[in-house]
Amino acid sequence: MKLLMDLVVAGLLALQDYVATHVLTCLIPAFLLAGAMVAFINQQAILEVLGEKANKLKSFSLAGLASFFVAACSCTVIPVSSGLYYSGAAVGVAFIILWVAPSANILSLIYTGNILGYEIVLARVVASLMMAFVVGWVMTVFFGKEKRETVAAFQAEDAPQAIVSRPHLILMVLILLSLLLPNYIGQTGPYLTKVLIWGATTLVLAGYAWKALSREEIASWLRESWWFIRIIFPLLLGGVFLVGVIGKLLPEEWIRAWLGGNGITASFLATMIGAVSYFATMTEAPFVDTLMKLGMGKGPALTLLLTGPGLSLPNWIAIARVFGVKKAVVYVITIIILGTLVGWFFGNFIL
Numbered sequence: 001m002k003l004l005m006d007l008v009v010a011g012l013l014a015l016q017d018y019v020a021t022h023v024l025t026c027l028i029p030a031f032l033l034a035g036a037m038v039a040f041i042n043q044q045a046i047l048e049v050l051g052e053k054a055n056k057l058k059s060f061s062l063a064g065l066a067s068f069f070v071a072a073c074s075c076t077v078i079p080v081s082s083g084l085y086y087s088g089a090a091v092g093v094a095f096i097i098l099w100v101a102p103s104a105n106i107l108s109l110i111y112t113g114n115i116l117g118y119e120i121v122l123a124r125v126v127a128s129l130m131m132a133f134v135v136g137w138v139m140t141v142f143f144g145k146e147k148r149e150t151v152a153a154f155q156a157e158d159a160p161q162a163i164v165s166r167p168h169l170i171l172m173v174l175i176l177l178s179l180l181l182p183n184y185i186g187q188t189g190p191y192l193t194k195v196l197i198w199g200a201t202t203l204v205l206a207g208y209a210w211k212a213l214s215r216e217e218i219a220s221w222l223r224e225s226w227w228f229i230r231i232i233f234p235l236l237l238g239g240v241f242l243v244g245v246i247g248k249l250l251p252e253e254w255i256r257a258w259l260g261g262n263g264i265t266a267s268f269l270a271t272m273i274g275a276v277s278y279f280a281t282m283t284e285a286p287f288v289d290t291l292m293k294l295g296m297g298k299g300p301a302l303t304l305l306l307t308g309p310g311l312s313l314p315n316w317i318a319i320a321r322v323f324g325v326k327k328a329v330v331y332v333i334t335i336i337i338l339g340t341l342v343g344w345f346f347g348n349f350i351l
Contacts, residue, residue: 007245014244014286015237021191025198026114027233029179030107035225036175037069039217040168050089056140063093064132067100068109068125073232073279074315077101082322091143092136095331098319099135103310104128110179112285112305120298123346124305131306131338138334143327167212171221174205232282239283246290255294262299262347264340270300271339274307275332278315284308299347307339 050059070080077098085094104124113121164172178201182194209218259266279287287308288301296304311332320328 007248010248011241011244015241019237025182025194026111026179027236029175029198029202030110031225031228031232032221033172033175033179034107034228035223036168036172036221038224038227039221040171041069041164042162050084050093054090056090056092056136059090059093060096060133060136063089063096063136064100064129067097067132068104068106070097070101070105073235073309074102074312078315078318078322085323090140091146091327092140094323095139095327096132096136098331099310099335100128100132103131103306108282108285108309111282115285115289116292116301120302120305120351123302123351127302127342127346128306131335131342134338135331135334138330139327142330171205171209171213174201174208178202178205236283239279240286244290246287255291255296259291259296259300262297262344264344266297266300267303267343267347268340270296270303270343271307271336274304274339275311275336276313277308278312279308282309297347298351299343299345302346302351303339303343306342307335311335 049062070077080101081094081098084097085091109121109124112124178198181201182197185193185197209221213221258269274284284305288296288304291304292298292301316328316332319331323331
């Protein structure tokens with residue numbers, strides 16, 4: 001009974017710290033940004049340059065960079081990726097989005113920076129993009145010539161469309177400022193400073209939205225933002241509570257023995273833990289922070305930051321059902337190999 005109480009207390013303490021320091025100045029603007037991107041970015045204009053006949057360097061680069069702005073976990077990204085694929089996007093592009101969106105989206109990157117520092121965030125961005133290009137190339141080699149039925153999203157004579165309108169772009173920039181400024185300007189001061197900066201930028205944001213957007217657009221934006229909150233936030237709370245419990249249970253000796261240092265075995269084990277487990281977006285950062293405090297090496301930590309949200313056992317099954325078993329097998333094996341090598345390389349030569 002005492003052990004159970006200790007575990008509950010550990011989980012509640014982790015939850016208390018999380019809610020007190022991250023929800024207002026980090027999560028709220030992050031959800032608003034994600035909702036604005038879903039509501040206002042022209043998906044058809046994105047698709048136009050991601051098709052099978054598009055230049056691979058250009059389409060892979062665009063897919064990788066655009067995926068940073070898709071806030072999704074390993075399972076919720078599958079409808080997005082498969083929708084693109086069956087609308088005509090190249091198989092390499094679809095799997096780049098399938099990988100980058102959960103492994104390194106802007107929500108998780110900002111939150112990772114707040115917890116682990118921006119050195120490891122930069123490593124996460126670079127490693128994710130490197131892996132994305134290899135994944136895109138591998139899937140293209142294996143399945144690029146495969147015949148499939150697609151729904152044409154564009155005709156050659158269609159006029160090009162803007163990806164996002166100017167008012168909506170300004171709105172997203174203001175949201176991004178409300179997300180970043182409190183954590184940069186108020187980084188070293190008391191938490192109240194962050195709250196005041198967030199409050200000021202949010203007032204400017206609200207004033208602009210009320211003046212520049214129609215009531216229907218505001219409703220659509222808030223509806224999409226609420227979808228992210230409703231889907232992700234409960235998982236975040238549960239995940240943070242679980243992190244506190246695991247931190248209390250895991251013996252430091254085990255972490256140091258198996259995940260300490262930057263050897264290839266430690267990176268492989270971290271890859272497999274991440275590849276099988278399910279991490280909701282942003283829950284990987286506090287989990288990795290806990291393991292690093294117990295002795296986990298930086299290389300395995302980077303690997304777990306990538307594969308934890310990027311893969312999961314439900315993700316494997318869903319990919320097999322949507323894209324086919326062969327694609328799922330090639331993709332998962334590729335990610336496991338790349339994750340292991342990235343953790344070893346970055347741990348020994350970069351971090």
